[in-house]
Amino acid sequence: MSDKMTLQEQVHESFRLYMLANGLRQTRERYAILHAIYETEGTFTIDDLQKIMEKNRFYVSTNTLYLTTQLLVEANLLIRHPFSSSASVFERIADDRPRSYQICSHCHRITRIKSKELAASLETYHSRSFHITHRIVYVYGTCASCQRAMHKRLKAANVNSSTK
Amino acid sequence: MSDKMTLQEQVHESFRLYMLANGLRQTRERYAILHAIYETEGTFTIDDLQKIMEKNRFYVSTNTLYLTTQLLVEANLLIRHPFSSSASVFERIADDRPRSYQICSHCHRITRIKSKELAASLETYHSRSFHITHRIVYVYGTCASCQRAMHKRLKAANVNSSTK
DNA sequence: GTCAGTGCAAACTTTTTGCAACTAC
DNA sequence: GTAGTTGCAAAAAGTTTGCACTGAC
Numbered sequence: 001m002s003d004k005m006t007l008q009e010q011v012h013e014s015f016r017l018y019m020l021a022n023g024l025r026q027t028r029e030r031y032a033i034l035h036a037i038y039e040t041e042g043t044f045t046i047d048d049l050q051k052i053m054e055k056n057r058f059y060v061s062t063n064t065l066y067l068t069t070q071l072l073v074e075a076n077l078l079i080r081h082p083f084s085s086s087a088s089v090f091e092r093i094a095d096d097r098p099r100s101y102q103i104c105s106h107c108h109r110i111t112r113i114k115s116k117e118l119a120a121s122l123e124t125y126h127s128r129s130f131h132i133t134h135r136i137v138y139v140y141g142t143c144a145s146c147q148r149a150m151h152k153r154l155k156a157a158n159v160n161s162s163t164k
Numbered sequence: 165m166s167d168k169m170t171l172q173e174q175v176h177e178s179f180r181l182y183m184l185a186n187g188l189r190q191t192r193e194r195y196a197i198l199h200a201i202y203e204t205e206g207t208f209t210i211d212d213l214q215k216i217m218e219k220n221r222f223y224v225s226t227n228t229l230y231l232t233t234q235l236l237v238e239a240n241l242l243i244r245h246p247f248s249s250s251a252s253v254f255e256r257i258a259d260d261r262p263r264s265y266q267i268c269s270h271c272h273r274i275t276r277i278k279s280k281e282l283a284a285s286l287e288t289y290h291s292r293s294f295h296i297t298h299r300i301v302y303v304y305g306t307c308a309s310c311q312r313a314m315h316k317r318l319k320a321a322n323v324n325s326s327t328k
Numbered sequence: 329g330t331c332a333g334t335g336c337a338a339a340c341t342t343t344t345t346g347c348a349a350c351t352a353c
Numbered sequence: 354g355t356a357g358t359t360g361c362a363a364a365a366a367g368t369t370t371g372c373a374c375t376g377a378c
Contacts, residue, residue, distance in 0.1 A: 020321050021314035025332060025377050046367080061335045066368065070249070076269050076304060082246035085234070086343060087367065102294060105240050113289075121285030122301065125277075129308035130266055136302045137286065140240060144293035150185035157184050189352050189357055210342080225360045230343065250368060251342065 007094065008038055011077055018075040032058045033068045037078065037092050045087045076133040083110065098122040098135040104143035106150075113139065171258065172202055175241055182239040196222045197232045201242065201256050209251045240297040247274065262286040262299040268307035270314075277303065 005013070015034050019026050036052045037044075044052075046065050053060055060068075069090060072078035081089040081101075100113035122135045142150070169177070179198050183190050200216045201208075208216075210229050217224055224232075233254060236242035245253040245265075264277035286299045306314070 017318070018314075021318045023317060023332090027333065027377070029334070059335095062367095063336080063369085064334060066249075067333085074269050076306070079304070080246045080249065082244045085244065085252050088249050102291065104294070105238050105297070113291075115289060118286075118289045121288065122282075124285065125279060125282045125303065127266065127303070127305075129311075130268070130303075130305055131307075131311055132303055132305040133269070134304050136304070138300045138302075139289065139291070139294075139296055140243070140298050140300070141291075141294055141296040142240070143295075147293075147295055150182075153187060154181070154185045157187075187357090191352070191358065193359070223360095226342095227344085227361080228359060231358085 008035065011038055011092075015072070015075055015077060018077075024071070029060050029064055030068055030071070032056070033060065033065065034072065034077070037072070037090075040092070041094075043081060043083070043089050043091045045084075045089060047087065049090075079134070079136065082138070083108075093134050096134055098137060100137040100139065102139045102141075104146055105140050106142050106146040109143060113137075172199065175202055175256075179236070179239055179241060182241075188235070193224050193228055194232055194235070196220070197224065197229065198236065198241070201236070201254075204256070205258075207245060207247070207253050207255045209248075209253060211251065213254075243298070243300065246302070247272075257298050260298055262301060264301040264303065266303045266305075268310055269304050270306050270310040273307060277301075 011034060012031065015030070016026060018024075019030070033049070033053070036049060036056055036058075040052060046062065046069065049065055049069070050060075050062065053065075069078060069088075073080055073090075077093060079091050079093060081091060083089040083103075098119045100115065100118055102111045102113050103109070118137065122137065125135070126132065175198060176195065179194070180190060182188075183194070196217070197213070200213065200220055200222075204216060210226065210233065213229055213233070214224075214226065217229075233242060233252075237244055237254075241257060243255050243257060245255060247253040247267075262283045264279065264282055266275045266277050267273070282301065286301065289299070290296065
């Protein structure tokens with residue numbers, strides 16, 4: 001794929017080839033959804049996506065949104081995050097750089113990690129036969145303010161390392 | 165935490181401190197669920213967990229399973245994977261080694277990656293104030309057999325790199 | 329012309345909520 | 354005794370399915 005293509009053009013072509021390679025039909029709906037996704041940044045849900053489509057005055061059914069997002073995940077053009085227990089959280093894949101997220105399990109705050117070292121070290125991993133399209137890291141733990149809050153409470157509770 | 169403790173003892177103590185630090189009550193149900201989870205290996209859903217509890221002859225309501233699994237995620241003793249769009253997929257955290265998964269987006273096959281280099285490179289990442297408990301990598305792409313199937317189909321379709 | 333894809337609605341599954349009874353503290 | 358937790362049931366939310374119509378090939 002040429003370097004001169006815009007991101008939109010690249011993903012369009014990528015999706016076209018994927019559909020071709022799988023005997024799927026290229027419909028206006030599918031491309032419209034792809035482009036709606038790639039005109040946004042950050043995470044979104046099916047509900048958000050429906051609103052974007054409405055704003056674009058391109059109506060598609062909820063059914064189609066579910067089917068097409070699944071298709072885009074399978075085409076490696078979209079990722080599903082483990083951020084919610086109810087509605088699926090998606091995000092487009094902007095490029096093939098690894099993406100890293102830091103998640104405070106306690107307060108659920110999520111931040112992107114910008115570390116170039118982390119990204120670089122991930123890129124060194126390759127597999128013989130498996131064709132890698134993207135790598136994602138989730139770093140889980142406790143943020144500073146949640147740590148403080150817990151320490152404070154632990155002291156107040158006057159910990160005794162009893163029992164097991 | 166002592167190195168002599170078994171995994172079960174470690175997570176029990178971890179959970180106890182978490183509850184203490186957050187003013188939560190230590191109930192039989194919570195410990196029973198924690199132990200049910202730590203006697204299993206691999207991924208499970210709420211439904212699976214309910215069956216394990218039944219087998220253990222410790223009945224808890226579905227409601228409690230949802231609340232407690234969420235609690236365990238917040239206590240950094242359990243992870244939620246992005247593997248399903250409907251039911252949540254969980255897995256216990258066996259230790260603080262990074263865990264890596266290779267996922268074929270196309271056929272949804274998931275395999276654990278055993279690369280020590282990958283694990284080691286992830287462990288070099290630290291954050292100033294954020295207390296990291298575990299790191300997870302998902303490597304997405306297309307497996308060998310799915311690649312072959314698609315190439316074959318692409319050839320048959322007699323690709324012309326037209327349009328955009 | 330054929331059959332995959334779409335829209336619509338219903339069905340189903342998963343998750344959340346409300347409230348009375350219980351129990352850890 | 355008080356307030357957080359559990360169980361039960363109902364409600365809500367999210368996802369999937371069935372079928373007739375449409376449109377890509």
